[in-house]
Amino acid sequence: MLLTIKRIFSNLQKDRYIRYLLILPLVIVLVLIVIYPFIYSIKISFTNAYTSNYLHPKFVGLKNYIWLLRSPKFWNSVKVSLIFVGIAVFLEVLVGLGIALLVNQRLKVKKITISLLLTPMFIASAIVGIIFRLMLNELYGVIPYYLTRLGINQGLLSKRLALFTVILIDVWQWTPFVFLILYAGLQTLPIEPLEAAMVDGASKWQSFRFVVLPLLSPILAIVVVFRMMDAFKAFDKIYVLTAGGPGDTTTTINVFTYFQAYEFDNFGRACATTILFLILITILAKISMSLLYKSKLY
Amino acid sequence: MKKKKVAASILTIVVLIGIILIVNIPIVWLIMTSFKMRPDIISDHPVWIFRPTLEHYIRVLAxxxxxxxxxxxxxxxxxxxxxxxxxxxxxxxxxxxxxxxxxxxxxxxxxxxxxxxxxxxxxxxxxxxxxxxxxxxxxxxxxxxxxxxxxxxxxxxxxxxxxxxxxxxxxxxxxxxxxxxxxxxxxxxxxxxxxxxxxxxxxxxxxxxxxxxxxxxxxxxxxxxxxxxxxxxxxxxxxxxxxxxxxxxxxxxxxxxxxxxxxxxxxxxxxxxxxx
Structure with missing residues (x-):
């Protein structure tokens, strides 16, 4: 008996078995918290589930999906999400790259400078929302006060500008991330090609455009992918700052889904939205993954 | 040539200080607000210098x-x-x-x-x-x-x-x-x-x-x-x-x-x- 146990144990110690044994806890947990909820979500998306009937909801077929695909509000949220992600990530990469190039010069207090440039990315997005709700307050906010002094009398949280404001706040919060990664990327670049370009008499712009940028492109790809995926997740600060308003102007897919589930108590429809959202993200992720793959860094 | 370089590096420093301010002022503003008395918080012009108070912290804790x-x-x-x-x-x-x-x-x-x-x-x-x-x-x-x-x-x-x-x-x-x-x-x-x-x-x-x-x-x-x-x-x-x-x-x-x-x-x- 003891011998059999011993043999089983020594067999388990062999790499052939142990590799699966080691990964088993992870697989079990992912099945429980990722795959099971996902399958459950698909099931619920074909029903009319809400809080009091969710254990035995009525099967409604494709009704939720048809409602969504016909709903201008749903398409509006897709549009808002795409605008938010597109413009925010574009600006973050542009500004982040600029700052990275600025810091990448001979500076005396580099370490402290870098530290001081990173603060926003550590703060909870919900608190970022609180900070800007305070600063954008119509009556006593600092930002409207100075804008009025400069002769700009626009309500930054008005229907016309709210999305733009939320984008700028995202840029404020996440440009530090882009800067940090791109700066680290610049650090890893080989110095020889740049020297060769200098010898050949390339201007600063030329050596940036034709030497630095191509060398940096794998890292740029990583930054764009990570920022894009995280920007699609943005919820906290929008919820705290505008709750999707005024009207639907800042209702991203996240906010839309949240309201379907927890304001309108329509879990079936909310699950259908997440499935559609998932399809959109999967398409984008496929593109992103091939970008990452090409970057050869993974 | 040298003058140009000095000017450029001064410009870099000024721009970087500007960016550091933009990055940190909102956070500092929140922390400042937590130490301000109510009239200073809802004043119609921004108050940068004020007599600090711990009343909000005491109230939050109490x-x-x-x-x-x-x-x-x-x-x-x-x-x-x-x-x-x-x-x-x-x-x-x-x-x-x-x-x-x-x-x-x-x-x-x-x-x-x-x-x-x-x-x-x-x-x-x-x-x-x-x-x-x-x-x-x-x-x-x-x-x-x-x-x-x-x-x-x-x-x-x-x-x-x-x-x-x-x-x-x-x-x-x-x-x-x-x-x-x-x-x-x-x-x-x-x-x-x-x-x-x-x-x-x-x-x-x-x-x-x-x-x-x-x-x-x-x-x-x-x-x-x-x-x-x-x-x-x-x-x-x-x-x-x-x-x-x-x-x-x-x-x-x-x-x-x-x-x-x-x-x-x-x-x-x-x-x-x-x-x-």
């Missing part, structure tokens, strides 16, 4: 029935630390298996990575419903489990990159000396991976501490975290900005400190090991 700050803070701490430890416990062996034996191949590891990219609402709604059935709503345990959805993919990938860097030869010599594979992992690889474990812990801590959406929906009274508790202050007609700022400052300071401490590992952690 009015436990409105804002049980000790409960929220300890909830955040317990949930954050537990989910971080649990994530490491689950992902370290898995990361080892992937790094050393390429278990599951590219498909598995990229599938794990793709979980990192999914928006939380996708999990939130089904998990919220399942929590209702399993009576896990408003429990710290529930939050600890849910936070694994974002901590596991991150930790697996980052640890994998750290383990790959440990030379196989070190493990092999221990294996030849008669140690079993499990012994090698716990006694050789695990300690050698210490920097990776520190990096992962710090970043998991920051992610989990800052999490908002799950805690907003899945907790109501007993398991409310610091971020959600602070944001709940915002409802109602009169917003008590002093109190909110004080609570937000308390919620914010630990992660800012940790953020600066983890700076060395940040790039590597945030790119999941791609850039070292």
């Amino acid at each position: 009015r436990k029935e409105v804002f049980p700050v000790d409960l929220y803070f300890s909830n955040s701490l317990i949930v954050t630390i537990s989910t971080t430890l649990l994530a490491i416990l689950i992902t370290f062996p898995a990361a080892y298996s992937i790094a050393r034996f390429n278990t599951g191949g590219r498909n598995l590891s990229f599938w794990i990575l793709s979980i990192r990219m999914l928006p939380p609402v996708v999990f939130l709604i089904p998990i919220g419903m399942l929590f209702m059935s399993y009576h896990l709503l408003d429990t710290k345990f529930g939050l600890i489990i849910v936070y694994l959805t974002f901590n596991i993919p991150f930790a697996t990938w980052t640890l994998k990159s750290f383990i790959e860097e440990i030379p196989r030869e070190i493990e092999e010599s221990a294996l030849i000396d008669g140690a079993g594979r499990l012994g090698v992992i716990t006694r050789v690889t695990f300690p050698l991976c210490a920097p990776g474990l520190v990096a992962v812990s710090l970043i998991c801590f920051i992610f989990s501490w800052n999490e908002f959406l799950y805690a907003l929906v899945l907790t109501s009274l007993r398991a409310v975290t610091m971020t959600v508790g602070t944001a709940r202050f915002l409802t109602g007609y009169a917003i008590w900005w002093g109190d909110i700022s004080a609570a937000a400052t308390v919620a914010m300071i630990p992660v800012i400190v940790l953020g600066f401490l983890s700076q060395k590992y940040l790039v590597r952690g945030l790119t999941l090991g791609a850039i070292k």
Whole structure:
């Protein structure tokens, strides 16, 4: 008996078995918290589930999906999400790259400078929302006060500008991330090609455009992918700052889904939205993954 | 030529100082507000110099029935630390298996990575419903489990990159000396991976501490975290900005400190090991 146990144990110690044994806890947990909820979500998306009937909801077929695909509000949220992600990530990469190039010069207090440039990315997005709700307050906010002094009398949280404001706040919060990664990327670049370009008499712009940028492109790809995926997740600060308003102007897919589930108590429809959202993200992720793959860094 | 260079470097410094101000003023403004008296907060022009007061902090700490700050803070701490430890416990062996034996191949590891990219609402709604059935709503345990959805993919990938860097030869010599594979992992690889474990812990801590959406929906009274508790202050007609700022400052300071401490590992952690 003891011998059999011993043999089983020594067999388990062999790499052939142990590799699966080691990964088993992870697989079990992912099945429980990722795959099971996902399958459950698909099931619920074909029903009319809400809080009091969710254990035995009525099967409604494709009704939720048809409602969504016909709903201008749903398409509006897709549009808002795409605008938010597109413009925010574009600006973050542009500004982040600029700052990275600025810091990448001979500076005396580099370490402290870098530290001081990173603060926003550590703060909870919900608190970022609180900070800007305070600063954008119509009556006593600092930002409207100075804008009025400069002769700009626009309500930054008005229907016309709210999305733009939320984008700028995202840029404020996440440009530090882009800067940090791109700066680290610049650090890893080989110095020889740049020297060769200098010898050949390339201007600063030329050596940036034709030497630095191509060398940096794998890292740029990583930054764009990570920022894009995280920007699609943005919820906290929008919820705290505008709750999707005024009207639907800042209702991203996240906010839309949240309201379907927890304001309108329509879990079936909310699950259908997440499935559609998932399809959109999967398409984008496929593109992103091939970008990452090409970057050869993974 | 020299003059031009000096002018350029002065310009660089001025621009950088400007950027540093833009980056930090909103945070400083929040902290300043938490020390201002009410008239200074709602004054019709911004007040930059003022007589500081601790009244908001005292009130936040004293009015436990409105804002049980000790409960929220300890909830955040317990949930954050537990989910971080649990994530490491689950992902370290898995990361080892992937790094050393390429278990599951590219498909598995990229599938794990793709979980990192999914928006939380996708999990939130089904998990919220399942929590209702399993009576896990408003429990710290529930939050600890849910936070694994974002901590596991991150930790697996980052640890994998750290383990790959440990030379196989070190493990092999221990294996030849008669140690079993499990012994090698716990006694050789695990300690050698210490920097990776520190990096992962710090970043998991920051992610989990800052999490908002799950805690907003899945907790109501007993398991409310610091971020959600602070944001709940915002409802109602009169917003008590002093109190909110004080609570937000308390919620914010630990992660800012940790953020600066983890700076060395940040790039590597945030790119999941791609850039070292």
